Amino acid sequence: MNKFKLGLIINPYAGIGGSVGLKGSDGDEIRAEAFARGAEPRAIARMQRCLTLLQPSTSDIHIYCFAGDMGEDAAKQLNFEHTLVGHPVAAPSNAQDTCMAVAALLKESVDIILFAGGDGTARNIADALKKENADHQIVLGVPCGVKMHSGVYAITPEAAGEIMLSLLKNQLVNVQSCDVRDIDEVAFREGKVKTRIYASMYAPVLPQFLQQVKNSGAAQDEMVKLDIANYLIDNLFDEVLYIVGPGSTTKMFLDQLGVDGTLLGVDVVLNRKLVAADVSAQQLYQIINNHSGDIKLIITAIGGQGHIIGRGNQQITPEVLRRIDRSDIYIIATKEKILSLQQRPLLVDSNDPELDKSFSGYQTVLVGYDEFIMYPIGVSDSASVHS
Template identity: 45%
Template structure:
């Protein structure tokens, strides 16, 4: 079976940053863009995206690129010789924020693993409006204002992070803030920045010094952090059913809740109470019908399985119904490193579903600490 390709979404705001060199204090709004263009401003966002994509060119056989038409992504891909599939076409030549939002939504609906976008804080707001935290994003800095935490320090740095993900390397994930300033106030000499939301952002691997590979005590402390993260989520979502999969890591969560655990089975917990123990696939479908549901999974066995080993009760019908966003994968970084680069394994019994779930997967590895790790 061939290895699934990394599904990369590329999105460019071609007008990002055009007001900067002309001291227009931003590029938001049709009037500002028209003024900048009339003053001879040059669009540079695609050049910055090209710089980021240089690292991807050598990996083009391992990636499938989805993008928007023309200067919103297609043109830079063609210039670099990167095959791409157009998923959105703007109605007018001068694109607006609504085009960015519509294009981002189209890429999300097409199942990309990451949206790489070029722009500034206004573009980040548009992306956030469309995708929120449902897919990882990474910003190539190209705007006048870069107050948001979703951007890398340079365009080429973004390319390096994306290349790591395409190669299947372990990449940290963080929740990054989207901020923007009031451009009208800025032009009056006032900096008024507002918080508009958060998005999931891949980050370079920085945890190596934080987790010592040799000691059981360190491993136990990290496991406690994972348990604390999941139990806090349970407290914050009292109406949600948490389906607890097999494995010792999941067993540690049940122990912290002082609940009996079926080590080689599947239990259901709600609001800190055991709802059902050692359920069958049919029972699980019935129990969770029309109810908010999350599934807690961990790596089973030396081959890295998260589905299909010890948790066959999690049927393809059940997983498809609750969706990928409802899967909470938990594992220590030591356990992930022990895979020596092998991906997390999906064996739901439904090849089409496995393909839908494949790609970079968020793994909870500590207290509010996550990494992106490939699954297939």
């Protein structure tokens, strides 16, 4: 499997006003006053506390970052393999540089954006993701700010490191939509706490599902499939072509939608109606060629090794897969099915090795109603099967 692509952003001045009683660090004037009072930056050191926990896994990680104190310095000092994706324009760096860094990291298709900052930094990143139409990008914050009200932050730098370790070990880590809050710093300096929900971002959260699954029987498994189906139905878009792969989890979606789909075939849905059932590869390719709108794919793991492509759904050919953006692929599975993989990655075997490699990395998996985890996808070869 490819290396974990870690996008790194550090707001080097986050929290600089806290130790000198300024109750915030937003704005050039506040930062200047903080330095005048003898404040010292702490964000790089706090990010290093997080990254230190990942040092045993350095061979599995490639960091993408901006130059200097926005990421490069921390990666260098801890000997992480890294690639520079840009340089801050301002000196010192500012919110615009943060947004530029986000855009550059998205071009690298990073698996997660790990950032050090405060609520203002989280707000900047949320703005950048919205601008780039990348609302589902996974992020995780290392807390460095004076005021910390946003749910995207771990409770400590070490806690952020533990979450990252869990992802690297292929453990089941919940991915949730977390509030990004911002505080009125002027009111805060006057002793008043005024916060508001500014946006939301997706972040990995512990405890792991492994600790939450207890005595799951067949009935509970069916309820989970129903939750997954209902979430998909509640989020269907008009004029979008949905290709639905085989499996009992996808069949539950078709049943709840009220269409006569197949358990073992590939079906096609448009505007909540069945366009074609049990299609061949040729039929499927003709259908997508005749469709001018967006295309989404709904698939689940088939077989004991966790294949999502290449086992029971060979109708979904490389030619079809190339027509679908990776962000438009819904991988759905119950927690029990994921747990049964025993931390092995999901597998792709499309009969096109180069295409298979492009899937390698981390992907969100829908495991309940609006309930996601991050899980790795590997290539179906001897190395990944026995890992």
